[in-house]
Amino acid sequence: MTKTDQHLTVAMPKGRIFTEALHLLKEAGFAMPEEMAENSRKLTVEVPEEGFTFLMVKPVDVPTYVEHGVADLGVVGKDILMEENRDVYELLDLNISPCRVCVAGMPGRGPSLNPKVATKYPRIADRYFREQGQQVEVVRLNGSVELAPLIGLSDRIVDIVSTGRTLRENGLVEMEEIAHVTSRLIANRASYRLKRTRIDQMHQQLTVAVHGEGVFK
Ligand SMILES: Nc1ncnc2c1ncn2[C@@H]1O[C@H](COP(=O)(O)OP(=O)(O)OP(=O)(O)O)[C@@H](O)[C@H]1O
């Protein structure tokens, strides 16, 4: 396939979703090139025979590329969609990289006078505690969030829990689940109108890969 008006640019998240997303694309019947590997340093990969360009980006930036239209499609965790609140279409739950956004803290510790919550997800945390009618100060961190309650930076955290190992190894417990998270296929709004046929076709192939052959029968 040459670069036509139905060529698709896809923002792929580097990091832990990447391998599962790549596997799913292969399952959906797309021939992915060797150079598209987790340890590659290449940031764009052309797959002309399939009519794709892939962009390798930070997971948190996927909705930005898609909203601005430099990518037609993207693969991203629901946690990031909830946090970033971008103007994009969410087309499909890919059912990969499952985890949950939770409130966690030290066991048996009561509420303090001015409770602080440390998180990589300040908007999710802010919204959640407002809905619960609780006033908290949100402290934004970029990683190692579980450290915060151990050293008195915060009372609680809002963070991703998957196996629970990070909480366990740091003596923390899960207190509330805010959201169940999986990765999603998202689309730019204009691309979805202009490249509808191609996007619908890809959507259908991925749906079969996610849910099995019988889905359209
Ligand atoms: N422990 C986990 N297990 C499963 N999925 C996870 C886990 N942590 C995060 N995720 C999912 O994978 C997505 C990408 O996480 P990843 O750690 O690869 O990127 P990141 O948080 O931007 O990390 P970094 O800043 O190290 O690049 C998250 O948005 C979430 O949907």
Ligand SMILES: O=P(O)(O)OC[C@H]1O[C@H](OP(=O)(O)OP(=O)(O)O)[C@H](O)[C@@H]1O
């Ligand atoms: O329940 P678990 O299986 O232990 O997974 C949860 C951990 O994984 C993520 O951290 P990540 O590895 O991305 O590190 P960072 O956020 O500290 O950079 C998340 O922020 C938790 O810390």
